[in-house]
Each structure stands twice: as C-alpha cells, then as structure tokens.
Amino acid sequence: MTVRIVVLAKQVPDPETPPSQFKIDESTNSVIPANGVPPVVNGFDLNAVEAALRLRDSGADVEITVLSVGSDFVMDAMKKPLAMGADRLVLVDDAGLDKLDASATVKVLAAVIEKDGPFDLILGGRQASDWDQGHVALGLAEVLGLPLVSLVQKLEMDGASVSLQRVIPDGYQMITAPVPSILTITNELGEPRYPNLRGIMQASRKKPEILSLGDIGLTSDDLAPRLELKRLYVPESNRQVELIKGEDEADSGKKLALRLREEKLI
Amino acid sequence: MTSVLLVAEIDDQGAISQTTLQAVTAANGLTSAEITAVVAGEATEPVTSLAVGKIVTISAIDDADIGVYDQATTDIAALVSSTKPDIVVFGKSDFGSIVGARLAFRSDSAFASDCIEISNADGTVKITRPVYGGSALAEFEISSTPAIVTLRAGAYEPDGETGSPAVEAFASNERASRTVSVTDTVSEARDGVRLEDANFVVSGGRGLGGPEPFSVLADLAQALDGAVGASRAACDAGWIDHSHQVGLTGKSVSPDVYIAIGISGASQHMAGCSSSRAIVAINKDADSNIFKEARFGVVGDWEKVLPSFLATVRELKA
Ligand SMILES: Cc1cc2nc3c(=O)[nH]c(=O)nc-3n(C[C@H](O)[C@H](O)[C@H](O)COP(=O)(O)OP(=O)(O)OC[C@H]3O[C@@H](n4cnc5c(N)ncnc54)[C@H](O)[C@@H]3O)c2cc1C
Numbered sequence: 001m002t003v004r005i006v007v008l009a010k011q012v013p014d015p016e017t018p019p020s021q022f023k024i025d026e027s028t029n030s031v032i033p034a035n036g037v038p039p040v041v042n043g044f045d046l047n048a049v050e051a052a053l054r055l056r057d058s059g060a061d062v063e064i065t066v067l068s069v070g071s072d073f074v075m076d077a078m079k080k081p082l083a084m085g086a087d088r089l090v091l092v093d094d095a096g097l098d099k100l101d102a103s104a105t106v107k108v109l110a111a112v113i114e115k116d117g118p119f120d121l122i123l124g125g126r127q128a129s130d131w132d133q134g135h136v137a138l139g140l141a142e143v144l145g146l147p148l149v150s151l152v153q154k155l156e157m158d159g160a161s162v163s164l165q166r167v168i169p170d171g172y173q174m175i176t177a178p179v180p181s182i183l184t185i186t187n188e189l190g191e192p193r194y195p196n197l198r199g200i201m202q203a204s205r206k207k208p209e210i211l212s213l214g215d216i217g218l219t220s221d222d223l224a225p226r227l228e229l230k231r232l233y234v235p236e237s238n239r240q241v242e243l244i245k246g247e248d249e250a251d252s253g254k255k256l257a258l259r260l261r262e263e264k265l266i
Numbered sequence: 267m268t269s270v271l272l273v274a275e276i277d278d279q280g281a282i283s284q285t286t287l288q289a290v291t292a293a294n295g296l297t298s299a300e301i302t303a304v305v306a307g308e309a310t311e312p313v314t315s316l317a318v319g320k321i322v323t324i325s326a327i328d329d330a331d332i333g334v335y336d337q338a339t340t341d342i343a344a345l346v347s348s349t350k351p352d353i354v355v356f357g358k359s360d361f362g363s364i365v366g367a368r369l370a371f372r373s374d375s376a377f378a379s380d381c382i383e384i385s386n387a388d389g390t391v392k393i394t395r396p397v398y399g400g401s402a403l404a405e406f407e408i409s410s411t412p413a414i415v416t417l418r419a420g421a422y423e424p425d426g427e428t429g430s431p432a433v434e435a436f437a438s439n440e441r442a443s444r445t446v447s448v449t450d451t452v453s454e455a456r457d458g459v460r461l462e463d464a465n466f467v468v469s470g471g472r473g474l475g476g477p478e479p480f481s482v483l484a485d486l487a488q489a490l491d492g493a494v495g496a497s498r499a500a501c502d503a504g505w506i507d508h509s510h511q512v513g514l515t516g517k518s519v520s521p522d523v524y525i526a527i528g529i530s531g532a533s534q535h536m537a538g539c540s541s542s543r544a545i546v547a548i549n550k551d552a553d554s555n556i557f558k559e560a561r562f563g564v565v566g567d568w569e570k571v572l573p574s575f576l577a578t579v580r581e582l583k584a
Contacts (some may be wrong), residue, residue: 254576
C-alpha cells in the first residue's frame with residue numbers, strides 16, 4: 001500500500017544572505033530581495049523532504065507531494081525537492097499569498113489537503129527562516145484534528161504507526177504516533193541530500209500543479225491576518241569592540257584574560 | 267481592566283522555571299489588576315510566593331504528556347474559555363511554543379511567539395519580535411482577544427517581587443485522546459553546570475575545525491566553572507551533541523561572559539546569546555560579524571590564542 005506523504009515547503013529569502021545585503025523597505029514593511037541572491041526552499045522543509053526520502057530508502061512505498069503557498073515562485077528554487085526525489089509539486093500561487101500570517105496559511109493548506117488528500121503523513125520543517133515562528137504545522141494539526149509531534153529527528157514506518165525520535169533540550173524522546181499524523185522535522189535529522197544529475201533532469205521535465213485561491217474555494221477575504229504588522233526594520237547595533245593586541249597571538253590571549261580580570265568579568 | 271493569565275512552567279528540578287519568573291515581570295507590566303498564574307505540572311518546590319494575585323493548579327498533566335502536551339493544551343484551553351483572559355503569557359520553551367500555538371488555533375486567536383517586548387495600551391497589545399533570524403525586528407498589534415504570546419528567554423529580568431496568592435485547583439473534564447505515546451526519554455549526560463544557568467559559556471564553531479578542540483574549550487569552561495556551547499555548524503558537523511547548540515533553534519543563554527571561538531556571529535547564533543553581559547570573540551577574520559557584537563576580541567588563530575588565555579585564566583583563578 002502506498003504511503004501518501006505531503007511535505008509543506010515555503011520559499012524564503014536565502015538566510016545566508018550577507019548581513020550587509022539584508023535590506024528592508026520600511027514603506028512597505030518588506031524585505032528587499034538581495035541582488036543576485038535567489039530565494040531558496042526553507043532549510044528545515046528540505047530536512048522534511050529528506051525525512052520522506054529516507055522512508056522510501058528504507059523500503060516503504062511512498063508518494064511524496066510537496067505543497068507550497070506563495071506568490072512569485074522561483075521554479076529553480078521550488079523544484080529542488082523534486083530533484084531530490086519528490087514526486088509532485090503543488091503550488092497555491094496567487095497575489096499576496098507570500099504575505100499571509102500563520103492562521104491564513106493554515107486555512108489555505110487545510111483546504112488543499114482536504115481536496116488532494118487523504119495523506120498518511122503531513123511533514124513540515126520545524127519553522128521557516130523568514131518569520132521564525134513554527135506555527136503552521138502546529139495550527140494545521142489543530143484545524144485538521146490530527147495528532148502532532150514536533151522536532152522530529154528520526155522517523156521509521158512501523159506498520160500502521162510511526163516510530164519517532166523527538167529532540168528535547170538535553171536529548172530526545174522515543175515516540176510512537178499513529179498514521180495519519182503531522183510531524184515537524186528538525187535539522188538534527190541530518191543534511192538534505194544533494195540532487196544528482198538524474199534527479200535534476202527528471203525535475204526539469206515535471207510540471208508543478210498550480211492552484212489559485214478560487215480553485216480551493218477561498219477568497220482573500222478569508223485570509224485576513226490575526227497579527228497586524230506595523231513596522232519592520234533592521235535594528236541598529238552600536239556596540240564597539242575593544243580589540244586586544246599583544247606582541248603575538250599568544251600574548252594577545254594572555255592580555256585578553258588580564259583585561260577581563262581588570263573588568264572584574266573573571 | 268485587562269486580565270492577564272500567566273502560564274507558569276515547572277522546570278526539570280521541580281521549581282518554577284526562569285523563563286516563567288521573567289514572564290511574571292512582563293505580565294505584571296500589562297495590567298494594574300492582579301494577574302492569575304496557571305501552574306501546569308507537578309512542582310516539588312512551593313509556588314505560593316509567586317508575585318501574582320491567584321494561582322490555579324492543573325494536575326492532570328503528567329510525565330506522559332511531556333513533549334506532546336495534548337492534555338496540557340486541553341486543560342489550559344478549558345481554563346481560557348471559562349475565565350476569558352485578554353492576554354495569555356508564556357515563557358518561550360518547548361512547552362510554551364507548542365501549547366501556545368495549539369491554544370491559539372483551538373481558540374481561534376492571535377499568537378505571537380518569541381517576543382522580546384510586549385505592551386498593552388487600551389486593549390491593543392503591541393509586541394516586538396525578532397524575525398529573519400534576528401536580522402530584523404517586527405512590531406505587531408493584536409486587537410482580538412485573547413492575545414497569546416511567548417517571551418524570549420532573557421528579554422525580561424525576574425524582578426524579585428513575591429506575593430501571597432490564593433491557590434485553587436482546576437480540572438477540565440475533558441480527557442485528551444492519547445494517540446501519541448512517549449515510550450522512552452534519552453538524556454545526554456551532563457557534567458558541571460547547566461548551559462542555560464552558567465555564568466560563563468565557552469562556545470566553539472566551525473572555525474575549530476573538528477571535535478578534538480572542544481576538549482580545550484571544556485578545560486576553559488571548567489576553569490571558569492562554566493559550560494560549553496556551540497554553533498549549529500559545529501553541532502551539525504557532529505563535533506559536539508546538539509544539546510550544546512546556542513541560538514535561535516538551540517538554547518538561549520545570558521551568562522556574564524560569553525566566549526565565542528571560531529564563530530562568525532550569524533544573527534541566528536547571536537539570537538541565543540546577545541543578552542549576555544559581555545561577549546568575547548576569538549576569530550581570525552577581523553571582518554567577521556562577531557566583532558560587531560562583541561565587547562572584547564582578539565583577531566587571531568584560536569590555536570595560538572587559546573592556550574595562553576587558558577593558562578592565564580588558570581593563574582588568575584589559582
Ligand atoms: C532558521 C535557522 C536557524 C538557525 N539556528 C541556529 C542556531 O540556533 N545556532 C547557530 O549557531 N546557528 C544557527 N543557524 C545557522 C547560522 O545561520 C550559521 O550558519 C551558523 O551559526 C554558523 O556557524 P559558525 O559561526 O560556527 O560557522 P561559520 O559561519 O562558518 O564561521 C566560522 C568562523 O570561524 C572563524 N575561523 C576559522 N578558522 C579559525 C581559526 N583557526 N581561529 C579562529 N577563528 C577561525 C572564521 O573566520 C569564521 O568567522 C541557523 C540558521 C537558520 C537558517
């Protein structure tokens with residue numbers, strides 16, 4: 001029996017953008033895309049794709065659908081999960097969908113999942129690197145009434161359930177969850193695989209399935225934000241570093257310790 | 267008058283958690299009325315000196331719920347729907363992040379996590395939270411009730427106030443369906459002080475080049491009676507366990523001295539240590555971002571700087 005997995009994925013500005021190129025347009029409260037730095041699929045979402053692929057590697061018959069909500073999708077970025085080995089890419093692409101808050105995003109995802117489902121597993125990254133919240137998968141579990149396990153670093157299919165390791169501050173928990181469930185995946189799972197040439201060729205031939213809001217029975221009126229963004233800005237840092245210079249590097253190390261003592265820090 | 271519900275968390279020692287004590291300060295600043303604290307979990311230390319007007323205890327939450335929080339969410343949601351607070355405040359933790367989000371979706375209300383500032387003006391709640399890994403700050407307004415928030419560790423200081431609240435028990439008669447079960451917990455052994463509580467933290471990053479140098483960092487941490495931290499790059503490389511990771515998706519620390527060695531100072535790393543009293547950097551790249559965050563620094567190769575630093579620290583401590 002095929003295990004149907006949907007992986008939630010978001011297009012985000014590359015979090016490795018150098019700080020000097022990270023700019024905000026305060027008149028629209030939005031990030032100005034850095035020149036020559038294309039957007040990427042959120043890193044933790046790629047960990048989730050990797051988690052799904054590992055289930056396939058371990059012998060399970062899985063179908064992997066990647067689902068994203070947004071606008072101005074850059075296909076080179078969004079097709080990466082396909083190149084890694086995912087089967088389908090479903091994009092809800094409409095004006096303003098890149099600016100939804102978590103509650104609105106959950107509404108859109110729930111509508112697609114209702115239409116395209118049922119799925120056995122819904123996987124998401126632990127959080128997105130733009131708004132750093134990690135609310136969407138948790139909210140989706142509430143709205144769909146499904147069991148939820150967050151911060152999963154390992155998963156294995158075990159008949160009609162999944163065996164999981166969940167990261168906690170000082171170790172991990174072993175957890176058994178039923179199917180269907182919603183899981184969020186964390187980077188402790190391990191690096192997402194690099195697409196190979198064959199994967200890239202296959203991905204380039206695949207067409208994403210594109211849905212509009214209307215296709216899933218929603219209008220923008222259904223998607224009013226719960227949190228109203230008033231201001232987005234880059235904070236000023238006015239820290240002044242005191243560089244300690246000795247005669248050589250070893251001497252600098254010694255002088256650093258003495259300076260910290262002088263400041264009563266050690 | 268604004269009514270505020272504080273969700274208090276019990277730490278693994280059975281005491282009210284530090285993030286909760288910080289959240290009390292923030293919660294008391296939101297209203298002139300007395301606040302209510304709901305204590306989820308079994309405390310071994312008395313909770314009755316908390317600076318709040320009333321304490322509600324929920325005891326249905328047991329060990330089996332930890333990490334899943336199905337019953338905690340159910341009970342706190344029941345309390346929220348019967349007492350109708352305007353603002354619900356959590357400290358940001360594993361517990362707060364999960365229960366806060368689920369509560370918000372269950373009660374169809376607004377949720378802002380990891381806030382560094384919160385205020386309340388005539389029923390409009392304003393919050394500030396770091397976004398884009400800390401590269402930017404976002405200010406939001408919430409006008410629906412309840413506004414549910416979690417506060418970043420270190421954003422507020424415990425104010426040392428105490429109170430003598432009345433204590434009552436609350437039990438929802440709804441049992442969460444326990445479909446997810448925790449079968450075991452595996453904890454990383456720790457010697458010495460907890461990373462989150464340490465006054466000195468010595469952290470290493472990709473610049474260390476491998477796992478072995480972490481033993482030198484451990485020697486330094488031991489000399490200072492501190493703890494060892496790491497960047498995500500060092501943890502992802504497998505050089506040290508992820509329980510040492512400091513940052514946005516790791517631990518939040520606010521020691522007196524945070525020593526960053528071979529760490530570039532990415533915003534996501536700084537998110538976990540920027541409230542330290544003094545940041546000290548050792549990095550061979552003078553243009554590295556860490557020098558924009560540090561108070562003291564040495565531009566140099568850690569392999570040459572660290573041994574004499576450690577030796578001098580040991581002499582000073584002797
Ligand atoms: C959503 C998200 C969440 C994240 N969460 C976290 C988090 O919680 N914690 C975290 O740390 N990161 C986190 N990151 C990753 C973060 O963006 C950086 O990639 C990471 O912190 C870099 O680690 P680093 O400083 O060790 O490595 P690098 O950035 O590679 O820096 C290595 C530094 O070592 C210096 N160096 C090299 N050799 C030497 C030498 N011999 N002597 C002295 N210095 C030397 C170099 O000059 C350089 O500055 C997150 C990223 C994302 C997108």
